Amino acid sequence: MPRPTIRVPCSIWRATGTTEGERAIPQETAIAFTFNTASYAVMMATPQDLEDFAVGFALTEGVVPSIDAIDEIEVVEEAVGIELRVWLKAKDATEFLGRRRKMAGPTGCGLCGVESLSEAMRPPPKVGEGRVLTPNQIMTAVESLAPRQELNRETRAVHAAGFWDPERGLVAVREDVGRHNALDKLAGALARDGATAEQGVVVLTSRVSIEMVQKSAAIGAAIVAAVSAPTALAVRMADECGMTLVAIARKDGFEVFTHPHRVKGKLESDVA
Template identity: 45%
Template sequence: MVVDGARDAAVTEHFANGSAPRELTRPLVDEAPVAIEINGIGYAVMMATPADLDDYALGFCLSEQLIVSAGEYLSSDSFEVPPVAGMAGGWMLRVALDAPAAGPLLDRARLRLAEGSCGLCGIESLEQVLRPLRAVSARLTVEKAAIFRAVSALGDHQVLGRATRAAHAAAFCAVDGTIVMVREDVGRHNAFDKLIGALAHAGIDPATGFVVLTARCSFELVQKAVIANVPVLATISAASTMAVDQAHLHGLTLYSLAREDSLLEV
C-alpha cells in the first residue's frame, strides 16, 4: 500500500487464540527529525511526518508568531538528508520569511530536539509560556449536530490514520459540519500546524469554521487555535485544566471527548 507519510514494513502478527503467527507487510507512519532553518538560522528540530512540509512550514511560523500573516511567508524548500558515517538522517526544511517580519527570530533562535511542534519553541521561563495572546475575535455559532457530523465523517478523511493507526488528524470544518480540509502527522501539534498552513495557503479564514483534532486537548493546542483565530475547537480526547482555563481566558469555545453521539462543553 502506497500512502504519503507511510512506509511498508515486514511485521509478524500474533493471535490470542493460539493460532500460528503470520508474516505480512503493513504500512508504518513515517517519523523523522525535521530540522527547521529560517532565514539561514537553525530554529528547531522537530519529530514529524515528512509530508505536506510546505503547509507545515507556514503553519509553524504562524503558530510561533514569527509572522502575523501568510504574506510575510516567502517560500520553503525541503529535502531528505541521508545517514552518513553512522549518524542518523532526517529532513531539512529551509524557510524564507520577509526579513522585516522575522524580528523574533534572533531573540528565539535555537536548535533543540523536541517531541513535537508544541507551540513553546524557544521558551525559557514561565512568564514566556503564559505570554499575552490576543483573544479570539471571531464569533461563530456552531450547532452541536454539526460537530457530531464532522466527528462521524472524520475517519473517511484520515488516509494516513486508516493505513497506519498511528497518525493524528486536524480537520477544518464548515459551520454545517462539512469537512473542508484535513492534515495528518505522527504528532498532534504538527497536524494542527499543517492544517493552519494549508488554510493560509488556500486563503481560507479559520474564523469561518471550526476545527476537530484527534487528540487530547492540551494548553499548546488551545494556544495554536487562539493565535489562528479559530472560534471553536473540538478534540476527540479530554482537555487539561490549563487548556480549559486558557480557552475561557481567550474567548475560545472548547469541546472535548467529542464522539459521534456525545461531547463535553468545557
C-alpha cells in the first residue's frame, strides 16, 4: 500500500530570503468501492485505515443496515488506485444489487453521484437521547483532537474526525484529505469495535455540511462538535433528527445551534 504521505522538494520563500527544502504532503488516491463485484463509488482519499473506510462508507451511505451484513473485505492495490472489495452476505447482497447506484466523489464532495433531489435530501435517522454534558466537557472533547492528528501535524493538509467519551476520553481518531472520508473512517472504526457514537461527542475539524450531519446521525451521534461553522441546511437537518449541533468551537468557547438541552452548566475559564 502507498504511504499516506510523501515528501516533495519545494522553494521556501520567507522575508529573510529563499531556500530550497522539502515538504511532507498527503497522498490523494483513487479508492474504488465494489460490493459483491458491483462497482459503486470512487472516492479520492488518503490511503490509510482502509478497512475502517469500507465499513464506515457502507454504513453511512446506507449500503448496509449494520456491520453484520459484511462478510469480508479485501484491500487490493491496482496500478491507478486501490479497490476495496466488500463482500456482503447473501440476503444483503440481493437487496443491494436491486438498488445500487454509481457515484464519483472528489475530496471536497460528499453527495456526488446522487441521482435525485429526494436522495440528496434524505432525512437522517433520529438520534437517541445521548447524555447531558457540561460546557467544559465539550471543550475538552474538542481540544483533545489536535494532539492526536498525526497526519495533519506532518502535512497541515488533512481533516480529522474523532469520538470522545466522558469516561474514556478520545476513543478513536481518523484522518483524511476529505472531511467526509475522515468521518466514514471513524464510523467504521467504531462499528468494528462494536460501538456507537450516542453516548459521547463526534468532533470534526471541518465545517458542518449536510452530509456530515447525515453520516453522523447514521452512527447515532447525539452531539456533534466542529471547529468551523455549519451550513443552514446542516442546522435544519440536525434539528430534524434531534442532534445537538455545536460549532465554531474555539479556545474561548463555542456556539450551540440545535437541541441545547444536552449542554448544561457554565463554562469555566480553566478546562483542565
